[in-house]
Amino acid sequence: MIWHIATREIYENLNSLRFGLTLLLLLALMLTNAVTHLREHPKRMQKYHDAITNTRNALTARADNLYTLAQKGPGNFYKTPSPLHFCAEGGEAFIPDVVRGESHSWRRGALKSFWRLHYPSVRPNLANIRPEVTKVDWGFIVGYVLSLTALLFTFDAIAGERESGTLRLMLANAIPRHAVLLGKFLGALISLLIPFTLATLMNLLVISTSRSVQLTAGEWGRLGIIFIIAILYVCLFLALGLLVSARMQRSAVSLVILLLAWVTFVVFMPSTLATIVRGFSSPMSRAEFQERRGQLDTALKEQYREYIRIRNTKRYAVLQEQGAYVTKDAQQHERLNRERLAQEIQQVKEARAIIRISPVALVQHLMETFAGTGFERHLQFLENVQPYARQFREFIIENDGHDAESLHLIGVPTGMSQRKVEPAAMPRFKDTRSLNRDFNTAAVDLLLLVLLFIALMSGAYLAFVRAEI
Numbered sequence: 001m002i003w004h005i006a007t008r009e010i011y012e013n014l015n016s017l018r019f020g021l022t023l024l025l026l027l028a029l030m031l032t033n034a035v036t037h038l039r040e041h042p043k044r045m046q047k048y049h050d051a052i053t054n055t056r057n058a059l060t061a062r063a064d065n066l067y068t069l070a071q072k073g074p075g076n077f078y079k080t081p082s083p084l085h086f087c088a089e090g091g092e093a094f095i096p097d098v099v100r101g102e103s104h105s106w107r108r109g110a111l112k113s114f115w116r117l118h119y120p121s122v123r124p125n126l127a128n129i130r131p132e133v134t135k136v137d138w139g140f141i142v143g144y145v146l147s148l149t150a151l152l153f154t155f156d157a158i159a160g161e162r163e164s165g166t167l168r169l170m171l172a173n174a175i176p177r178h179a180v181l182l183g184k185f186l187g188a189l190i191s192l193l194i195p196f197t198l199a200t201l202m203n204l205l206v207i208s209t210s211r212s213v214q215l216t217a218g219e220w221g222r223l224g225i226i227f228i229i230a231i232l233y234v235c236l237f238l239a240l241g242l243l244v245s246a247r248m249q250r251s252a253v254s255l256v257i258l259l260l261a262w263v264t265f266v267v268f269m270p271s272t273l274a275t276i277v278r279g280f281s282s283p284m285s286r287a288e289f290q291e292r293r294g295q296l297d298t299a300l301k302e303q304y305r306e307y308i309r310i311r312n313t314k315r316y317a318v319l320q321e322q323g324a325y326v327t328k329d330a331q332q333h334e335r336l337n338r339e340r341l342a343q344e345i346q347q348v349k350e351a352r353a354i355i356r357i358s359p360v361a362l363v364q365h366l367m368e369t370f371a372g373t374g375f376e377r378h379l380q381f382l383e384n385v386q387p388y389a390r391q392f393r394e395f396i397i398e399n400d401g402h403d404a405e406s407l408h409l410i411g412v413p414t415g416m417s418q419r420k421v422e423p424a425a426m427p428r429f430k431d432t433r434s435l436n437r438d439f440n441t442a443a444v445d446l447l448l449l450v451l452l453f454i455a456l457m458s459g460a461y462l463a464f465v466r467a468e469i
Contacts, residue, residue, distance in 0.1 A: 022149045066417045071112055098120065222372070236452055388429045
């Protein structure tokens, strides 16, 4: 009985104007998405490869001297562009794609600062924590277009039957109400999945046949997960449409209420909530950051000067103190950089946690996570950088320790090994992605999406059971 009702719904939808318009719109958007990605992705990859090549060449040049290598470090670290950028742009233009290594010279002889990590600000991402309407990616197509068409396929599913009198006739034939509801849900879902699947296949066909984009088995698996998330998101709005349609006596009233709900939850709520949350916490400003850096420099210089004034007759002790000075300077500045970064990350996390009330923000976060873009991808990139930085420093200390002629005073040119370092022996940075970590990150959002669907579908059932025909 359920399948019979679903079949009737599918037949009516396939012969309707809204189905044809939905098919044409999704095909046009998906083809635009594919063409744009094929034009922009090679540019991103070329920029990334050029940066990596320059960094490796500079690193090889520094290998002639261990002190130079330790002082200037391995250079900058670059985030690998995701081949699934077309699924969710994720505000990549607002998120830094590099972690920089910095050092500078002091005006006190040969003593120089040591390499340390500098993290560009991630706060601009707060302005882009929902699908970007100017980017035709899957996040926009699913988040905005598909959710709206789901409501257009269900606003008259029950209210329209009630107006025409066919609902009373259907129930008079002893058809259970839950069968009617499930049949209409499945009919609308299949009717909407047909154009979406066709458009998606056309999109992937255009992208996969191009030589400029290479999708591995892992990326295809992620695409399957993203497609399932899109289906679950569509089910959410189909359930919402059935809920309102079951409560309203007229389909026109049902349509108006659903459009208002869509505008509220999809358009206004994410930006409004993000703006409100932005004022709850205030990360360290640039002026405050510079002031604290100056205070750290001044305090350390005073300690150094006092020590040298007291023990200026012992050369080894002075060299030892110089090494401790350089090391402490790098540690305290990098600690300050991490503190500022942690405050910015916490602010973004608070904003993203609150805007989960909006389904479109929820599905955007999920698509970004599995597409390898956006804020969560940046956090994973930082998690790759920090262990490598420790590994690189351990490599410097270990190589210096193997030289019997070295004084083993890290941070002082005359106190470190003068041996040449083999470039092949140096550790290489790898920007890896973990599907297990992505699942752990997305677990809460997936659960919320499922719970929202169950709540709306249960509400639709209760509303239909209690409705007067």
